[in-house]
Amino acid sequence: MFQFTVTAKNNRARTGIFSTPHGDLVTPVFAPVGTQATVKTLTPEHLKSINASLVLSNTYHLYLRPGDELVRDMGGLHKFMQWPNPMLTDSGGFQVFSLAKTRKIDNDGVTFKSHIDGSTHRFTPEKSIAIQENLGADIIMAFDECSDPNDTAYSKIAMDRTHRWAERSVNAKVRADQALFGIVQGGVNPDLRAESAEFIASLNTPGIAIGGLSVGETKEEMHTILDVVTPLLPEDRPRYLMGVGTPEDLINGVLRGVDIFDCVLPTRLARHHSAFAPEGRLNMMNATFARDERPIDETCDCYACTTFTRAYIRHLIVAKELLAGSLLSIHNLRALIRLMEEIRSNIKDGTFETKAPILLERWGNNAKRA
Amino acid sequence: MFQFTVTAKNNRARTGIFSTPHGDLVTPVFAPVGTQATVKTLTPEHLKSINASLVLSNTYHLYLRPGDELVRDMGGLHKFMQWPNPMLTDSGGFQVFSLAKTRKIDNDGVTFKSHIDGSTHRFTPEKSIAIQENLGADIIMAFDECSDPNDTAYSKIAMDRTHRWAERSVNAKVRADQALFGIVQGGVNPDLRAESAEFIASLNTPGIAIGGLSVGETKEEMHTILDVVTPLLPEDRPRYLMGVGTPEDLINGVLRGVDIFDCVLPTRLARHHSAFAPEGRLNMMNATFARDERPIDETCDCYACTTFTRAYIRHLIVAKELLAGSLLSIHNLRALIRLMEEIRSNIKDGTFETKAPILLERWGNNAKRA
Secondary structure, three states, rough: OEEEEEEEOOOOOEEEEEEEEEEEEEEEEEEOEEEOOOOOOOOOHHHOOOOOOEEOOOOOHHHHOOOOOHHHHHOOHHHOOOOOEEEEEEOOHHHHOOOOOOOOEOOOOEEEEOOOOOOOOEEEEEHHHHHHHHHOEEEEEOOOOOOOOHHHHHHHHHHHHHHHHHHHHHHHHOOOOOOOEEEOOOOOHHHHHHHHHHHHHOOOOOOEEEEEOOOOOOHHHHHHHHHHHHHHHOOOOOOOEEOOOOOOHHHHHHHHEEEEEOOOHHHHHHEEEEEEOOOOOOEEOOHHHOOOOOOOOOOOOOOOHOOOHHHHHHHHHOOOOOOHHHHHHHHHHHHHHHHHHHHHHHOOOHHHHHHHHHHHHHHHHHHOOO | OOOOEEEEEEOOOOOOEEEEOOOHHHHHHHHEEEEOOOOOOOHHHHHHHHOOOEEEOOOOOOHHOHHHHHHHOOHHHHHHHHOOOOOEEOOHHHHHOOOOOOEOOOOOOOEEEEOOOOEEEOOOHHHHHHHHHHHHHOOEEEEOOOOOOHHHHHHHHHHHHHHHHHHHHHHHHHOOOOEEEEEEEEOOOOHHHHHHHHHHHHOOOOOEOOOOOOOOOOOHHHHHHHHHHHOOOOOOOEEEEEEOOOHEEEEEHHHHOOOOEEEEHHHHHHHHEEOOOOOOOOOOOOOHHHOOOOOOOOOOOOHHHHOHHHHHHHHHHHOOHHHHHHHHHHHHHHHHHHHHHHHHHHHHOOOOOHHHHHHHHHHHHHHHHH
């Protein structure tokens, strides 16, 4: 279990298979985010129809609601939300720092107030692992501290704490059917990142996550950090770039040796009427689409694109019909999953490095609105 | 086209086939309501999965948004919303009286202000038919006035106007591929209802609707009116009881010779966390369901019931996840469609009249919360 086999490489980009208790994960892979044990507005059948393989859910949210013990008693996360394929949970660390009302961090853990009702809670590495064991995802994360990437002095403190917490996370783990990934931190400082990559690699976890990116740094900084980090990580372990990203981030990440991605962007954009398209991100509420009989993206094979016109989807948005969000979520997720399928195919036939500039030209403009 | 063949009868209850340009409609039938060219939160695939046959959409809403001419130019309502099976549009009359901001009625028509932006519009029988011809549903309605059922003096005025408008609707109709139904009005006054039934029947439309019920009268009044009206209607035309209703209303309606029903109740209840169940209507947000591993209804074959636990659905509701509304809509619609399937089967084998009390006992308590 948790063997990672690289089946083809193009320079640093690679495609491979990561075996999990809920099936093989073919990488590189983009994971839709099911924050509260559901990818917003979609059924598991929708996710299967777009060829989703890995689904992420959030430890912080599920711990607060409905509670990790309830999920455990209902048979675990896979059974609870009826997702039969691989799942991943984060450690809760990022949400404690980004969502909780107040937080007080010490070397042992974090005390915080719930963003839902203000109640007080405490996460430690041991607590995060216990929650994630109750949830039962195939891939779980060490508890980490995600700091402001531009505060180098504090990044060092947070990184050292993250390393201690990673060791404690490894020691706290009991279940054998879950792969615990350590998380590389260190802000935008290349030296700290190198130190962190070497330390986390030394823990010999079955996979390694790269945290603390896509949190305010520039694209160039992200690329620099990836260029420092991935060469220091073992070849035979999958690398997970947390919370990333846009189509261009996926292409650039794979070019730099990343295997797993997740991001709320496609579903969040969908709920705000934005659609990924080759010509750039489309605001589907735009009046120019009122009588547009084309699908969102003529090259797309998703249910929304093979069934409905832009005119209909625009009508749903203007009429405030929730189906619009579902259809755009299906499309946006499928766009990223299809991009990953194309990238895997290109790596397999040895053309990814030459085709990457074309992919970047086609999808790069989706970072902003068309 | 628009032949109605009664295939079996149990006293006044009947099952039959109404042929339309988009396929045969097996009656008695319950039509989900797709107010704005979508049954809220559901895809056409969901509707097919629950064996929906007839879908209703609202002339008033579609006229205002996105506009009936736009729908026509996009190929008509079936193509626009991708519903390939029979469709029905109402005349817009009911919404003008229930939703529009202000209205001024005269013998020629109604001038009203849009509930969306306050803009002024005018519906006449000719305008309503023109809009419905643009929309292109298989079954369309004569323009009518729905009045306070308990105001007998006014009910007479509104009924007479409805009769004149029915004649004008018949005369205004151009398209041959749509079945125009006249509408019986007359409030809760049996004499007016009898007069209206005889008048509307005399127009020889391919089907006849019964309007102005389920708008504040008692159940007994509704039954009395149905007992007066349906015996006066031709046997070889389908009868459509507009805007009704609850499971018990469907059973009582079929017993009195009704063939077609529609109501927003199942989808509206779904968005308010209520589920039809044999033990009575369930508030799925109730804490007693937090760890309930049963489906909503163990006897139900819908996607929600064959896939998810009450515990999961309750979690979605508490976490304000929109998927809850979709799953409950699927279930509530399937519950009524399944009830109609059972009723049709009972009529066919001649047992409906004896089984109706059992069905009423099983489903009657869904008129209110359990």
